[in-house]
Amino acid sequence: MLNQDIIREATRLTRAGQLVEATALLQRMLRGEPTPDAPADTGGRAALAGPLIIDVRANVVEETDRPPQSEPATTAQPRMRRTLPDRKEARSGIGLRDVMKRAPRSTPDIVPEGARFIEGTYSSPAGSRAYRLFIPSGYRQQPLPLVVMLHGCTQSPDDFAAGTRMNLLAEEHHCFVAYPAQPSRANQAKCWNWFRTADQQRGRGEPSLIAGITRQIMDDYLVDRKRVYVGGLSAGAAAAAIMGATYNDLYAAIGIHSGLACGVATDLPSALVAMRQGGPNPKVISGDRPPVPTIIFHGDRDTTVHPNNGDQILEQSLGATRTQKKVHRGQVPGGHAYTRTILSDAHGRGILEHWNIHGAGHAWSGGSPAGSYTDPRGPDATREMLRFFLEHSHLEE
Known part of the structure; x- marks a missing residue:
């Protein structure tokens, strides 16, 4: 099949709801492999690649232009490690909502002593999503910052919390952390649907659900409303970019790890092209407004989401804003x-920050092997992301 025919067939499969088959067809095209002349066999799912799942390559670095920070406990490990999803879940095909009904993994990897990691659900006309909320031990009914963390494909809130160690740092800095859960009923690989037009708009689809979870927590707890942030990995990072573009009044800063700019794709075929080589020039989202403060992490050997996407996020966020640039080089x-x-x-306020990690692939930099898709060698993306977040707040109106 010619490339045009492949894209046409993949689009047909996508509209028919056969995302696995469409993805496999496009992935073969992008790898230059021969593709069948007939439509993909819907019965051969076991032989096909899963839809838009994240890869497992990544790396670590610690900056030298500021005082050294403590290395994560796993930095000494010489190789990146992938921790597979829970085997019972994989064998039984249980959805994420079912997994979250089990007793939480109250281990030191997720919940420091004295802190809480509770379950919640948000519902609206757009649907419903479960989430987990970290409440630090120091919460005494005083307003605290809130960080919303959007997991990558195949992950869960517990897995993402363990891998990023965000709860451990939030305990140090007295922050709430929310982890919305994308269930398999919304996307077979539990990816946030960042590539669908309906999920790229304010007040609709998944952005409205993520914003709804954020506001529900702000209503239920004493949250410092000027210090609410959103970050994510891969598909979750692309969703975080959308939240920054559509809810800049809600989030004071965003963090994007191995993600894509808002609007670079409108369907599955264009998503895979953007992941492979970067999308079309993204629409500037700041307009005449100051850009939403954004921190970006991307490995320059990421073979799942091309490093060009990190540059595109920077360009989209910056727009026509005049800035001064400083470049620092270092090594962990x-x-x-x-x-x-x-x-x-x-x-002189740093509003955009881009970490280009040389030799790194597609995983959370500086993360813990207790979670999936992490590279313990650094730099410590969690610490740097939280540091950046807490440097920014919404100005007084």
Whole structure:
């Protein structure tokens, strides 16, 4: 089949709801492999690649332009490690909502002593989503910052919390952390549907659900409304970019790890093209407004989401805003070299930050092997992301 025919067939399969088959067809095309002349066999799912799942390559680096920070406990491990999803879940095909009904994994990897990690559900006309909420032990009815973390494909809130160690750092800095859960009924691989037009708009689809979870927590707990943030990995990072574009009044800053800019895809075929080589020039989202402060992490050897996407996020966020640029280069001891670019506004405030991690692939940098899709060698993306978040807040109106 010619490439045009492949894309046409993949689009037909997508509209028919056969996402696995459409993805496999496009992945073969992008790899240059021969493709069948007939439509994909819907019965051969076991032989096909899963839809839009994240890869497992990544790396670590610690900056040298500021005082050294403590290395994650797993930095000494010489190789990146992938922790597979819960085997019972894989064997039984249980959905994420069912898994979350089990007793939570109250281990030191997820919940520090004295803290809580509770379950919640948000419902609206757009649907419903379960979520987990981390409440630090120091919460005494005083307003605290809130970080919303969007997991990658095949992951769960518990898995993402363990891999990023965000709860452990949130305990140090006295922050709430929310983890919305994407169930398999919404996407077979539990990916946020960042590539669908209906899920890229304010007040509709998944953005409205994520914003709804955020606001529900803000109503149920004392949250510092000027310090609410959203970040994610891969598909979750692409969803975080959408939240920054559509709800800039809600989130004071966003964090994007191995993600894509808002609007670079409108369906599954264009999503896979964007992942492979970067999408079309993304629409500038800031307009005349100051850009939403954004921190970006991307490995320059990411073969799942092309590094061009990190640059496109920067361009989309910046728009026509005039900035001053500073570039710092460093290396984590025993880890990867990196280039850290900081763009500051006229007042000298760093509003955009890009970490290009040399030799890194597609996984959470500096994460723990207790979770999936992590690279313990650094840099510590969690610490740097939270540091960046807490440097920004919505200005007084």
